[in-house]
Amino acid sequence: MSIDFGKTLSSAPTTIPGLTVIDLPVHGDRRGWFKENWQREKMVAAGLPDFGPVQNNISFNDAMGTTRGIHAEPWDKYVSVATGCIFGAWVDLREGPTFGTVFTTEIDPSRAIFVPRGVGNAYQTLEADTAYVYLVNDHWAAEGTDYAFLNLADETVEIEWPIPLDQVEISNKDRDHPRLASVAPIAPRKILVLGANGQLGRSLRAEFGDAGHIEYMSRADLDVTARGLESARRWRDYGVIINAAAHTSVDEAETAEGRLSAWAANAAAPASLARIAAENRIILVHVSSDYVFDGSSERPYREDDPMTPLGVYGQSKAAGDLAVATAPRHYIVRTSWVIGDGDNFVRTMVSLAERGIDPKVVDDQFGRLTFTADLARGIRHLLDADAPYGTYNLTSGGDTVSWADIAEAVFEATGHDPARVSPVSTAAYYSSASGPIAVRPRNSTLDLSKIEETGYSPGGSAALSVYLENSG
Incomplete structure (x- = not known):
């Protein structure tokens, strides 16, 4: 992995309303590197919402090609990578005219993405030993919470995975998610x-x-x-x-x-x-x-x-x-x-x-x-x-x-x-x-x-x- 150490903090919109890509400054020397993964004051000034995270989760992936998603939850999410690199795919699963819209990009330690409530999140690791990190602004609950799921291979959204899905590690649960036509959209708050x-x-x-x-x-x-x-x-x-x-x-x-x-x-x-x-x-x-x-x-x-x-x-x-x-x-x-x-x-x-x-x-x-x-x-x-x-x-x-x-x-x-x-x-x-x-x-x-x-x-x-x- 080659990290871009020359970036300045900035944000850019995507094809999905509210989904925002963030470039992060990474400072490195022969000892390794350092970054401010989430810095509220600077990032709000750069255009991100002050979304109030309450929980920090890490998903560690052993092998290249590990594929997870597509999951949409009723909370906002700030996604970054601590080590490794991922191909990320996001699908708008909210009620409204942009339902089904797709955005994809690669994320390494010098890039993050803000995922608004109701936008489906999925990723595929492009390197072994990838640590996928995300902050969320609500506590996870198994019951009483609206979730939406979409099949990774859905023909409607046509995500072009770098590694074909028949050659990667996917859980049976993710493999069995419904197609877009059967997805119940997530309603607004x-x-x-x-x-x-x-x-x-x-x-x-x-x-x-x-x-x-x-x-x-x-x-x-x-x-x-x-x-x-x-x-x-x-x-x-x-x-x-x-x-x-x-x-x-x-x-x-x-x-x-x-x-x-x-x-x-x-x-x-x-x-x-x-x-x-x-x-x-x-x-x-x-x-x-x-x-x-x-x-x-x-x-x-x-x-x-x-x-x-x-x-x-x-x-x-x-x-x-x-x-x-x-x-x-x-x-x-x-x-x-x-x-x-x-x-x-x-x-x-x-x-x-x-x-x-x-x-x-x-x-x-x-x-x-x-x-x-x-x-x-x-x-x-x-x-x-x-x-x-x-x-x-x-x-x-x-x-x-x-x-x-x-x-x-x-x-x-x-x-x-x-x-x-x-x-x-x-x-x-x-x-x-x-x-x-x-x-x-x-x-x-x-x-x-x-x-x-x-x-x-x-x-x-x-x-x-x-x-x-x-x-x-």
Whole structure:
């Protein structure tokens, strides 16, 4: 074997999405050689995913021509060679348009390959005494885990083995694996949507659909505030959790009972989800609120503005944001004035207009509506675009307006006189309230520049008309 000692660390894509070849620097002299087989900081900088290996395996092969595979597992794998040389073959056995795609190359100590979850792995030794090394980011389990296997001689993928398969050592198990037409593809890691019966939850269902790997859970299905959440699912099977569950009654949160519920749902539950996400390499999407700010800013709020919540609801949401930010893979999605399929301000105004009731509506709180269809689409965009993790403001677009402006627009759009709406101050509106009333932010407008830079375009001024049309 002749090792190339002149390489610099670099990575290159292959014909299989996510399958990445890595050239490794090897340093040698008359004593032998040395290499950094896996160096997280350098390799992530070179373009490899930070895949979090938890197990290191070595397969030692005595004879030239030893052939193993094709095996696909539901975890990522980083493959290298300690001694010797192999001809490697990888076949995409994941659900999707690249199912059955093949890539082959030789690997010696100066080359490695990152194999994403669900891509079948096989190799043939080209030298005796070859040690094949691989790091994986999940612990092997015999039961409850989805594996896929493909016959080494499958005619569909037509791997050109350097040494014919009838002349090499192959286990009977590998020899009897099925042909491609009989292989059950490995499904993506699951997506779990929490709060599936809420206004946003229903829009998330419309956006993501009913594919087999997507689960929609209401509180009755999975209570994220209950004890034992860490063992409620086999979390390593999940790739994304979208947390649309929350205690959203801002006035009730000011009561003794409501305070307990708000902190349990908005702070403690996200903290539990963050721990689960960190331990299982899950992307956690958490929906936050404009109420984490006090509304005193004279400009739209940016993601990095300090949180200054006024009431219990805002304080509990701010605590949830801080907890979620501890998960390495997270999107905190801050939104405001949410309107979807359910009871909300717009539908209330429609009902009042139709019943001949002339409402008094607050005119000193300003912001933008967020239609849940836009919010769900934006969340999908962050995931599909593989946007950098962090906090993003996400509302519908348009000008900053008051609640009274919106009420007048609803009256006008539904054929009623907008002059029937009487603008009032927040203080006057709540002057006769009998129960606790939460302090509302005066300015709830969120700056959308950051998410727009990822390629997302929020719904514009026509969104209200579209919503009214679709609401019947």
